[in-house]
Amino acid sequence: MLRPRAVQINVFKNAVRNKHVRPAADILSGHLLVDESLLTEAVKTKREKNWAIISSIANRKDLALSMATQYHQPDIVCLAKKTCVDAKKIYRLLNRFWRLGQVRDAMLPDYYFCGGRGKQRKNVTKSLGRKSVSRTGAFPVRESYIVTEKDKVNIRKFLKLTYLKSRGVSMEQAYQDFLKTYFPAAIIDADFTQTRPDIPSSQQFRSWAKKLFSQHDMIAFTKHQTDYLQNYRSNESSIVSDNLVPGACFEIDATVIDVHIVSKWNRNKVLGRPTLYFIVDRASGMIVGLSVSLFYASWDAARLALFNAFSSKVPYCHSLGIDITEREWPCKHLPGRLIADNGEMLGLRAEESVVPMVPLEWAGLSRPDFKPFVEGRFNTLNRSELHALAGSVRDKGKIIKSAPDPRSRAIYTLEDLTKIIVRDVLDKNSMTRDRLSFQSKLLVETDTPPTPLEFWHIHVANYMSALKKVSEQEVEARLLRPVSVSVTANGIFWQEMYYSHDKVRKLNLSAIAKTNGRIQLEGRVNDECFDYIYVKLPNETTFTRCGLLKRSQEMKGLGLADVYYIQDWADDQHAKRTLPISSIESLSVKNAITRQAKREAKAAPKPKTKKARTDNRRKNRVEEMARSLERNSANATDKSTCSEPHSEPKKRQYSNNVLTLPSRGDNK
Structure with a gap:
């Protein structure tokens, strides 16, 4: 039992000066912090009972000094006789009253640290758990196995080898393998004698697994490191905490769109699924750039998205037949930094083109949580827009047996799909986001709607951004x-x-x-x-x-x-029509003409000299033309005779009248 101690003031000051007495934090016991409405009636009754014992002397100012200077207190002896309570209990109650703040709640029973919660009992010789009971009494009750310290060591070691791995076995399989490893003799003997083996039960194995390893260890050790860091680790900090203004950080990523497209020239030709690139501002959540192309995820496709993000969107939307103003999509700036996948952006081509303008950072391998905003935009786009389109696929393109093939239902061209995505981006940039309401006081002070577009405008107008401008020529030359x-x-x-x-x-x-x-x-x-x-x-x-x-x-x-x-x-x-079919027939006709010409030339009379063959070419040409005219006239006469043998050609009648035409200057 502790009592107050009386010390002279000079002695106390010297002890404080020499640091023999130091201030200590008064940690209030947990049982005094419980709300009154949560106390049980039994606890309240015990408090009132204890308080009734000491209430008559607890508030006396001279009692503490008297107890510090005198060992026996006549007043407490009298109180013990009056209340029929042992004096030692009164001393303990007074000590608790002074130590716990001199309040009535100091009389509450302190059950806070009762029991052995969280502690393992050692040298256990009897079963501590619930006893097994036979329902009918026809069979003997199973005796509980006493888990020894050696068993605990074996369970811990075996769980590390089998269960606590990223691709470990199940808990039940680990328990069976544990018995095969450490209790084979007990199992064989029990089978021979037709009795129950003296082995740990499955419930005991699971219970000690939870005691030997914390809940966090059970989660962390059974997951792959990447899976744990992405989905199971604590996430107290926010990725936006260091990027509170527009342009502080842009995120870029690509995905294969869940829609099959067709050719613009022939809608019966399916081209597959195009690639979509998004660039998102981390602070506002605004989509600042995009690209829809037939490229796979590569630098060639990424450069199109970067060019779109760093340049004005008005001509881009106009080329798609969408008329907007600069205010509706004002993103044409460089960010403070750009974070990308450890993929297509990791290379000399990207560094040579982007790093001179924007510092480039890479997310860890298989760590989409490093760029959650652009990843979230992909999921939202698929759910809200793309999955409702004809030719869309779900479940990562998996085709279910007997289900219609999405490729057979494709109707949209690349341009059609781009228009749909751009329209959705404009809508998403103007949607209210509750996160922005608690991210910036500027929205509340100016009564600005918490949308990415308005968040961007109000911060840029108040010079609270990390955006940078660059000449169009540099963007064009580099990207x-x-x-x-x-x-x-x-x-x-x-x-x-x-x-x-x-x-x-x-x-x-x-x-x-x-x-x-x-x-x-x-x-x-x-x-x-x-x-x-x-x-x-x-x-x-x-x-x-x-x-x-x-x-x-x-x-x-x-x-x-x-x-x-x-x-x-x-x-x-060109591959289908390398040669026209008519050319094959023409070749055979040409060869026949050549052979006939050679035969006739050979049968013709030969000239006396070689020079005689080429002499008088002009004269020969005139004679040949005359003979051709005669043959044509003869052929025409034969045709007319065969068609009308008894008719004679009608003679044309001419008139001798002369008509005078009006002159150019005549007005009539």
């Missing part, structure tokens, strides 16, 4: 696909299309190429639209945008998929 073009007499030639510009005409490059041959130049093309091409003209450092000439207007509005289809169609037609 568009480099090609080699040639200047011909008909203009700048590339992929069976002709382009030109006023600068080309002023420099007379076509005229020079007509005389001196083709001129090779460096160019850049946008694979989503071939209506224009960027060419670096001679003695210039920037690229010039050249438009499509009238002679190539049939190719206007085509993308890479359409051009590839035309080229494949031309190759297929």
